[in-house]
Amino acid sequence: MRTLEKLGRWLYDRSRLAPLVRKLLTHGVPAEVARSRKGWFYVFGQALVFLFLLQVVTGSGLAMAYVPAPAFAWDSLRYMNEEMFLGAFLRAVHFVGASAMVLLAFVHMTRVFLTGSFKFPRELNWISGALLLFLVLAMAFTGQLLRWDQDGVWTVMVAAQFVGRAPFVGEQLMQILLGGETLGGATLTRFFTLHVVIFPLLIAGIMVFHVYLVFQNGISEPPRAGRPVDKATYRDEYRELVEEGGARHWPDAAWRELVFVAATLLVVFGLAWMIGPQGPGPAPDPTALEADPRPDWYFRWYYALIWLKPQALDELVLVWFPLAVGVALLALPILFGEGERAPSRRPWAVLLVAMTVLGWGTLTGFGLRPHWVPLFETTAPSEEALEGAPAAAREGAQIFFERGCQYCHQVQGLGGIYGPDLTMVTRRMSPEEVAVRTVIGVRNMPAYYGVLTADEMDRLVAYLRWAAGEER
Ligand code: HEC
Known part of the structure; x- marks a missing residue:
């Protein structure tokens, strides 16, 4: 006991971590976030942190059995599915966890957007968050190829063609993406490195910065109509609000986060248990004409869009649209850093969210229909259908x-x-x-x-x- 206590004292003295952790945990939050039901709108970010940790843990397990080479990748996934202890469940959790991350990232972003929490002084919170969103999508995209099945390989092949059509730098970008002229072993190694080392490191780094900013600038108070953000006075008003209310992050607000995190993880594990691992589908085969390759659900809407658009809009949809969305996301807090935060005073913002959700839903619905390739199971028109025809x-x-x-x-x-x-x-x-x-x-x-x-x-x-x- 004595030794343990000594060790504890030594750690405390040399690291000085405990006061820092205590300070972080008990930092002040607006009373309304801690004490009213509105607090439930402030739980998504925390869940994303835990989901990321879950992805790191499950991903590490998968990386131990995965072979990033075209001749073996598919077989190594089969091995995980069929022979490895808990391999199938691990793959399932990793896939459902990824889906949950994409979903919650959008939910979190929508909440922050609707409550105007990206405005002064939290512009950098938003910008680092947007970068995290891009990285999460990049993880989803690279992860698909690692499955090395028809769907994954085809998705990247199509994506590479889009990138190749970008003006000026298209060709070079495509070669960087594929690691050469065509999709092959070099592409797989490259995607593996991006997915397992580079993107996770970037996510971890930016996430730490993002969370640091949340402490630094404080959690935004629920918006009130008629109380616009003014750069000259906001910080003082906020300090007053937090000090008056006297609520602490721990435990006043944190319990909701923990409840939501637990619920999220339960749902992820439950779903993973129910639906099992995602693929691998049929091994990639360029001669398999009747295959119906499709990207994972989070990219389905974009594929539907590509499919439905007239040929003349190619460049607009493939190059300028994603670029414009990216730039708009990054520029948003700079352009609209002040003013009303309440959704009731920002009808355009509400409309934009409604249109986005509607458009996304419609396109995803369309993307679920089997029309990506010719329909070979069709039958000749019946006698009734041709009734009266010459x-x-x-x-x-x-x-x-x-x-x-x-x-x-x-x-x-x-x-x-x-x-x-x-x-x-x-x-x-x-x-x-x-x-x-x-x-x-x-x-x-x-x-x-x-x-x-x-x-x-x-x-x-x-x-x-x-x-x-x-x-x-
Ligand atoms: C492999 C799929 C496929 C098959 C088989 C096929 N088509 Fe097409 N067809 C298309 C596509 C895709 C287009 C649109 C081409 C474009 O504008 O890019 C098209 C366009 C057309 C058009 C022009 C329609 C318009 O509104 O511009 C006609 C006419 C046509 N096809 C007739 C036929 C006939 C007749 C046959 C059988 C002898 C046939 N197609 C077989 C895929 C096919």
């Missing part, structure tokens, strides 16, 4: 099905939606144009030159004209 149109329908047009094109609701719906195509373009388009092909549309006879083409057009209601 003979040429009937034959055309058969050709449309047999020649595979229907894999990619819908007519009257039947077929894939990889290409545009052709129900009304003869109203958009003349029969000659339809024939020319079909024979020559356009971008993702294969050329049917030499495959279809002129006679077959006539019947196809007859079918399409009948479908458009032009020949009834």
Whole structure:
């Protein structure tokens, strides 16, 4: 006992950590955060810190069994799933934990945005938070490739193509991303290093700075309409508020954080237990045409957007849109550092959040639909569907099905939606144009030159004209 006490004294004396920890834990917070239900809006950041720690722990476990080489990566994941002690559960927790981090990062950011907590003097809190968000997304993105299955490899392949289209520096950026001209072993090693060393270190560093700023500037008080932030007076007002209220972070406010952290971890473990590890899906195979590769859920909306946009907007959606969002996020507290904080006085901010959530939900919903590749399970139109069609149109329908047009094109609701719906195509373009388009092909549309006879083409057009209601 004596020795322990001595050791304790020695540690205390040489490190002087205890007073610092005590000071941090008991720093003052606005009474409203500590004593009212509004305190529940202030718990997300803490949960993110714990989720990050969870990712470090589970990730370290995974890294011990993972082999970052194309020939072995996929097998090493299979090994974890099937043979390693707790390997499958560890992978599941790591995936669900990552999902939770992405989700909570957005929830946390939305809360801070809506309550105007990014305004003076907390601009740097927001900017470092935005950097953390980018890094969390970068972790999600690099993590996908480490799975080294069809989905992961394909996602990065597509992303690399986007990056390659960026103006001026596209080519170079793509080579840096892939570690060469094409996606291969060098890419995997590179992503592994980024995912396991570089990004986590950056996250840890910026996170410490972020938390330090939260102590330094204090937790923002719940906003009140008609009490705008004024740089000249805010700090004094805040000091008064915190000193008057007399609430302490520990234990007045911290218990809510701990309850939320515990609940979050429980949900993550529970979900991981229920859904099990994510993949690996089929091993990457460039010849597997019928595969339906898709990114993890957090990037689905963006893929849907890429899919839906007209070709002419390529550069806008792929390059300028993400760039603009990034710059806007970083510039926000500088541009709007003062003024009203209450959401009721910031209708545009509320509208922006509502539109973002709506747009995200819609696009994600669309991204869940199977249309990324041709739909091979389609069947020829039934007798009822062709009721009343002239003979040429009937034959055309058969050709449309047999020649595979229907894999990619819908007519009257039947077929894939990889290409545009052709129900009304003869109203958009003349029969000659339809024939020319079909024979020559356009971008993702294969050329049917030499495959279809002129006679077959006539019947196809007859079918399409009948479908458009032009020949009834
Ligand atoms: C592998 C999928 C695929 C197959 C198979 C396919 N198409 Fe297409 N088709 C597309 C895509 C994608 C486009 C849009 C091209 C673009 O603008 O990038 C398209 C465009 C078209 C267009 C122009 C439509 C418009 O509104 O601009 C016509 C006409 C057309 N296809 C007819 C056909 C016919 C007829 C067949 C069968 C003989 C066929 N396609 C087979 C994918 C396909």
